[in-house]
Amino acid sequence: MKLSAGQAVDVLRAAGEPSRLRILALLAREELAVLELCRVLDQSQPRVSRHLKLLAEAGLVERFPDGAWVFYRLRGAGQAGEVVADLLDRIDPADPVLVRDAERLTAVRAERADAASEYFARNAARWDEIRSLYVSEKDVETAILKAAGQGPFRRLVDLGTGAGRMLTLLGPHADQALGLDLSQQMLNIARNQVAEAGLEGCELRHGDIFGTRLPDASADLVVVHQVLHYLADPAAAVKEAARLVAPGGKLLIVDFAPHNLEFLREQHQHRRLGFSDAEMARWLADNTLVHVHVEALPPPAKAA
Ligand SMILES: C[S@@+](CC[C@H](N)C(=O)[O-])C[C@H]1O[C@@H](n2cnc3c(N)ncnc32)[C@H](O)[C@@H]1O
Structure with missing residues (x-):
């Protein structure tokens, strides 16, 4: 109108x-x-x-x-x-005031990125322990396996793979798997984990979720597990993840519901304190992802 x-x-x-x-x-x-x-x-x-x-x-x-x-x-x-x-x-993109603002924004972003990368480098070896602090890992992984289905998947892409847990969980159901992460320290741990699990067809690659450089529609399972809440632009990450999904394929996103644990920002580099179903649904709809299935898992009693 x-x-x-x-x-x-x-x-x-x-x-x-x-x-x-x-x-x-x-x-x-x-x-x-x-x-x-x-x-x-x-x-x-x-x-x-x-x-x-x-x-x-x-x-x-x-x-x-x-x-x-x-x-x-x-x-x-x-x-x-x-x-x-x-x-x-x-x-004019060369307008001096806007250019100066863009430079300052770049500095703010760089500070955020440095803090996050320092955090992941420092905590790479403890990642599995930190991850299980929030929600019962067993429940999450049962729900992930159920949502992903049995496969077999031709190509699994795990964005922000961290220590590679999603690869060791879902990799056995995939012919090929690729884990992508910005942190070399995390990737080093992931390489050990997939080797220990005997996952031969599993590649680990340094890369950015905002520009994966992977071909359109190239994966039948794309996973974004506990990554979006660290990102400056989660909507852009969902867009990039959706771009990779082949027709008939799945995008599996696991993240926190809205919460008030403010210390996670200070101590664990979270940027967003969870996402509502409505916000997530909007991003999926914007990328014409249909047949959305949402599963909510309750926090452990002590964190509730
Ligand atoms: C909380 S860890 C989750 C790792 C893994 N998905 C898991 O559940 O164990 C988040 C990971 O996202 C990675 N990450 C953060 N920003 C990223 C970006 N822009 N591109 C790729 N990976 C990113 C971090 O390096 C970190 O390994």
């Missing part, structure tokens, strides 16, 4: 201010927490929050709380979203 003249004025007013335009340009790159926006813009939280409130009221950005943090992303769809996309598209 077209915008009314009044709505068009609201959209233009909201976008028509230097800081708010910068915020829109930043959110077009990735969803961001308020404090991250403050750092990039070099403005106080009350000031940035005021801008964000106006942008949200005009329907240009969407606010979503995540534990004690609040994230924002562009609303994207609809006439207002198209006006913003068109506007941003018409701005």
Whole structure:
């Protein structure tokens, strides 16, 4: 539906201010927490929050709380979203203010990536123990085997394979398996694990979930197990994972439901405190994945 003249004025007013335009340009790159926006813009939280409130009221950005943090992303769809996309598209990418913001955002991202990679390098050897702190591993793995089905799979791709547990669990049902991870330390452990399990057709490769460089529709089982909550742009990771799924194949995503264990951000580098079914369903629908099956597993009694 077209915008009314009044709505068009609201959209233009909201976008028509230097800081708010910068915020829109930043959110077009990735969803961001308020404090991250403050750092990039070099403005106080009350000031940035005021801008964000106006942008949200005009329907240009969407606010979503995540534990004690609040994230924002562009609303994207609809006439207002198209006006913003068109506007941003018409701005010179070499504009010095936007270039400086992009550089600061790169620095924020690099800090996050360094902290995460340092965390995974430090904890690679203890990963199986850390993983089982949250939910009963046995229950998760039973549910994974049930959801994946017996196969046999022609090609299994495990994105963010870590110490390779999904490969040793599902690899025996696959002719070929590939585990991809950003951390060399994790990959080293995974290599030992798959060798110990005697999985000959299993390859481990250094790579990024956001750009796997794997061919379209090349796997009949793609797994993303306990990875999305570390990522700056989980929607983009789901998109890349979905791209790899062959017709009739499956994408298996395992992650936390929304929770409030804020210490996981500080101590374990989580970025998002879980995902709602609705958010996940939207990402799957955006990538035309159908026949969605959701299974929720309760936390262990002590963590509830
Ligand atoms: C919590 S571990 C999960 C590992 C494994 N899937 C499991 O369940 O045991 C998350 C893994 O994602 C990897 N990772 C994080 N960001 C990544 C990225 N952008 N691309 C590929 N792997 C990534 C980390 O290095 C880490 O090994």
